[in-house]
Amino acid sequence: MHPADPAALLEGLNDQQRRAVEHTGSPLLVVAGAGSGKTRVLTRRIAYLLGARQVHPGQVLAITFTNKAAAEMKERVAELVGRRANAMWVSTFHSMCVRVLRREAKTLGMTSSFSIYDSDDSKRLITLVARDLDLDPKRYAARSLAVHISNLKNELVDAETAAGNATNDLERRVAEVYVEYQRRLREANAMDFDDLIMRTVELLQTFPDVAEYYHRRFRHVLVDEYQDTNHAQYTLVRELVGTGRGTGEHAVPPAELCVVGDADQSIYAFRGATIRNIVEFERDYPQATTVLLEQNYRSTQNILTAANAVISRNPDRRDKRLWTAMGDGEKIVAYVGDNEHDEANFVAGEIDRLVDAGIANNSDVAVFYRTNNQSRVFEEIFIRLGLPYKVVGGVRFYERREIRDAVAYLRVLANPEDTVSLRRILNVPKRGIGERAEACVAMHAERERVSFNTALRAATEGRVAMLNPRSQRAIAGFVELVDGLRRFVDDGQDVAEVLDAVLEQTGYRAELEASDDPQDASRLENLTELITVAREFTELPDAPEDDAPEGSAPIETTGPAAGTLAAFLERVSLVADADQVPDEDDTGGVVTLMTLHTAKGLEYPVVFSTGWEDGVFPHMRALSDPVELAEERRLAYVGITRARERLYLSRAVVRSAWGQPMTNPASRFFDEIPADLLDWRRLGPERSSPVRATTFGSGSGGGGGGASRSTFGSRGTRSQATRGWQETAALTLEVGDRVNHDKYGLGRVVATDGQGPRTTATIDFGTAGTIRLMLIGSVPMVKL
Numbered sequence: 001m002h003p004a005d006p007a008a009l010l011e012g013l014n015d016q017q018r019r020a021v022e023h024t025g026s027p028l029l030v031v032a033g034a035g036s037g038k039t040r041v042l043t044r045r046i047a048y049l050l051g052a053r054q055v056h057p058g059q060v061l062a063i064t065f066t067n068k069a070a071a072e073m074k075e076r077v078a079e080l081v082g083r084r085a086n087a088m089w090v091s092t093f094h095s096m097c098v099r100v101l102r103r104e105a106k107t108l109g110m111t112s113s114f115s116i117y118d119s120d121d122s123k124r125l126i127t128l129v130a131r132d133l134d135l136d137p138k139r140y141a142a143r144s145l146a147v148h149i150s151n152l153k154n155e156l157v158d159a160e161t162a163a164g165n166a167t168n169d170l171e172r173r174v175a176e177v178y179v180e181y182q183r184r185l186r187e188a189n190a191m192d193f194d195d196l197i198m199r200t201v202e203l204l205q206t207f208p209d210v211a212e213y214y215h216r217r218f219r220h221v222l223v224d225e226y227q228d229t230n231h232a233q234y235t236l237v238r239e240l241v242g243t244g245r246g247t248g249e250h251a252v253p254p255a256e257l258c259v260v261g262d263a264d265q266s267i268y269a270f271r272g273a274t275i276r277n278i279v280e281f282e283r284d285y286p287q288a289t290t291v292l293l294e295q296n297y298r299s300t301q302n303i304l305t306a307a308n309a310v311i312s313r314n315p316d317r318r319d320k321r322l323w324t325a326m327g328d329g330e331k332i333v334a335y336v337g338d339n340e341h342d343e344a345n346f347v348a349g350e351i352d353r354l355v356d357a358g359i360a361n362n363s364d365v366a367v368f369y370r371t372n373n374q375s376r377v378f379e380e381i382f383i384r385l386g387l388p389y390k391v392v393g394g395v396r397f398y399e400r401r402e403i404r405d406a407v408a409y410l411r412v413l414a415n416p417e418d419t420v421s422l423r424r425i426l427n428v429p430k431r432g433i434g435e436r437a438e439a440c441v442a443m444h445a446e447r448e449r450v451s452f453n454t455a456l457r458a459a460t461e462g463r464v465a466m467l468n469p470r471s472q473r474a475i476a477g478f479v480e481l482v483d484g485l486r487r488f489v490d491d492g493q494d495v496a497e498v499l500d501a502v503l504e505q506t507g508y509r510a511e512l513e514a515s516d517d518p519q520d521a522s523r524l525e526n527l528t529e530l531i532t533v534a535r536e537f538t539e540l541p542d543a544p545e546d547d548a549p550e551g552s553a554p555i556e557t558t559g560p561a562a563g564t565l566a567a568f569l570e571r572v573s574l575v576a577d578a579d580q581v582p583d584e585d586d587t588g589g590v591v592t593l594m595t596l597h598t599a600k601g602l603e604y605p606v607v608f609s610t611g612w613e614d615g616v617f618p619h620m621r622a623l624s625d626p627v628e629l630a631e632e633r634r635l636a637y638v639g640i641t642r643a644r645e646r647l648y649l650s651r652a653v654v655r656s657a658w659g660q661p662m663t664n665p666a667s668r669f670f671d672e673i674p675a676d677l678l679d680w681r682r683l684g685p686e687r688s689s690p691v692r693a694t695t696f697g698s699g700s701g702g703g704g705g706g707a708s709r710s711t712f713g714s715r716g717t718r719s720q721a722t723r724g725w726q727e728t729a730a731l732t733l734e735v736g737d738r739v740n741h742d743k744y745g746l747g748r749v750v751a752t753d754g755q756g757p758r759t760t761a762t763i764d765f766g767t768a769g770t771i772r773l774m775l776i777g778s779v780p781m782v783k784l
């Protein structure tokens with residue numbers, strides 16, 4: 001055992017942090033602004049529990065927001081108290097639930113080899129369901145049905161309750177799809193992401209002895225980023241902690257709970273996250289103790305002042321004053337590019353300069369943007385300049401077609417009932433099982449109320465109606481192929497070997513090799529990469545994770561053994577964007593590009609936050625919606641506070657969107673930063689030959705000094721804008737249309753009135769106000 005000295009575990013903590021680490025008993029809430037050491041407190045607290053309070057590592061459950069953060073936390077604790085830290089459960093909500101559900105699958109009527117459906121799989125299944133229910137795909141898009149169902153699950157509303165609660169046509173339709181969707185998930189022995197949480201809650205609420213088991217086991221529950229929990233996750237935490245109100249043999253006192261968070265960094269409302277969970281913690285847990293942290297250890301004062309200034313514009317928040325002992329530091333550099341290429345060039349040039357001057361390595365630098373599609377222009381320019389970079393997120397490796405195909409084969413081998421995966425690979429590569437044959441099988445399944453897998457097997461015996469003999473033979477061949485491959489798994493072959501056999505025996509590899517399409521060559525490379533991933537995965541040492549504390553029942557299986565197919569599939573399913581953030585290294589490393597959402601919890605010496613334009617950031621949706629705008633502002637706060645020493649904020653006057661150049665006004669967030677903190681870099685002289693001066697800005701003439709008074713640089717852009725105006729003369733606007741007005745910026749039509757030449761539109765231009773405009777003549781406005 002590691003000789004942990006309790007005093008050493010408290011070293012490098014301020015008084016408040018120390019208080020949080022040492023606190024015992026009542027539920028503990030640590031609320032504090034960015035960079036004040038919340039995550040550090042959580043990590044130290046765990047180390048302290050193990051090192052100073054003799055808590056068994058198996059009694060600790062810690063929840064982080066990403067798998068990567070979980071691994072780092074575990075590593076940090078191990079550094080402090082030694083390897084036995086490995087017996088703790090440190091994971092995301094989803095990974096933790098998968099472990100519980102695999103163990104308890106039987107209780108819920110599933111097998112432990114259940115598949116985990118990601119959003120794409122779940123959308124496919126919903127598409128099938130909606131089609132079978134004869135819903136008009138134009139009115140009920142699978143995507144929107146999926147969002148509705150996900151929202152219900154985040155609120156822990158099950159399908160039957162949703163059906164009972166439905167009061168209008170849409171709700172009834174959604175509920176109808178939801179009921180059937182759940183039935184098919186069950187039949188396929190599959191769960192979607194939201195089910196992982198909801199079914200775990202259900203498990204704990206319905207089966208007292210299961211709940212008791214976990215109550216006895218987890219005596220300490222810790223949650224990072226608590227502001228981003230949704231209702232289902234909130235309830236899960238409550239169930240895990242327990243009320244201690246059980247009687248007789250079920251009487252286990254509640255676990256010690258410690259949550260840390262910052263309401264100003266809540267940025268997942270679209271996934272149902274609610275700051276209510278943090279704001280009302282004291283009401284939810286009446287015995288709660290709250291600790292506030294006020295010193296920021298991450299950023300310079302200038303960065304912090306900017307962050308505080310922006311977030312203070314949000315209504316209904318608890319004001320907190322963060323301070324830092326780091327000194328003012330550099331001013332914040334602000335830049336206006338003619339267009340997005342110019343902006344990206346500026347970023348690349350600055351990185352180059354900082355690296356040349358020995359101020360930073362590539363790996364010290366992060367570039368943020370609002371949405372993934374904004375990464376493309378940075379990539380183009382970084383490639384051209386030979387600047388090494390990594391984009392986190394976007395079209396992810398595991399979302400590529402060939403990878404999904406290969407993984408679908410593996411899933412079917414692990415879980416024969418996985419309908420979505422089965423149907424995906426049924427005719428991939430082509431083997432003569434056409435859509436008609438698939439439909440016959442699906443119809444049989446539907447009519448006989450059997451699974452798709454069972455129906456397929458019925459087809460091989462000629463029991464499926466309307467199926468021609470050729471299709472029947474093809475299906476028999478497929479079933480035989482899959483059964484043959486499954487024997488590799490049963491024989492205990494490594495995942496990499498199984499994968500290799502899949503690619504070989506299905507002819508998938510041969511087909512790609514025979515193709516002269518260069519895309520297919522890169523598909524082959526990706527599949528080779530997947531085999532490498534599988535091989536590395538198999539070689540992972542078996543972690544001693546099943547080390548249950550004394551006094552609790554030994555755990556037979558807490559999850560699939562390391563290296564197995566099930567464990568591999570679990571990893572593949574739960575990998576998230578943020579897990580792919582590259583580590584720092586000493587060799588100069590790579591610049592990291594990611595969205596503001598992915599950046600949560602991270603820190604970098606140098607940060608470029610780009611695309612600060614109204615309609616881009618804040619997002620278009622937020623311009624006429626104060627609730628959304630507040631969320632965007634929190635995102636700005638998150639972005640700014642990732643920077644330790646240097647922060648750059650930039651925008652482009654013209655940016656292509658939907659294939660059209662768009663002129664965007666400066667982000668209103670620029671105006672919210674005290675002007676004296678900003679060092680505006682003007683456009684270079686070669687680019688600013690004035691063609692036509694136009695005022696951009698968000699009403700207050702701000703955007704920082706003269707920089708918001710900008711010029712169109714290129715002729716192409718100018719003629720584009722001019723054409724836009726002419727179109728406006730013949731333009732009809734409807735309520736809800738989005739427009740870009742040369743003077744007032746982006747807006748949304750809230751009302752129209754009059755006819756012909758007297759037509760007017762009332763347009764909400766956000767901070768510029770709501771303005772009524774005549775629509776005749778050359779209105780300097782474009783419809784978007």
Ligand SMILES: Nc1ncnc2c1ncn2[C@@H]1O[C@H](COP(=O)(O)OP(=O)(O)OP(=O)(O)O)[C@@H](O)[C@H]1O
Nearest residue numbers: 012013014033034035036037038039040297298601
């Ligand atoms: N008492 C301290 N002394 C020195 N450095 C500290 C102290 N507390 C925290 N830090 C450092 O400050 C930085 C921010 O800490 P941490 O990431 O834990 O903050 P946080 O509150 O979790 O931030 P966020 O809100 O962004 O998640 C880290 O580099 C951490 O190591």
Ligand SMILES: [Mg+2]
Nearest residue numbers: 038039040601
């Ligand atoms: Mg943190």
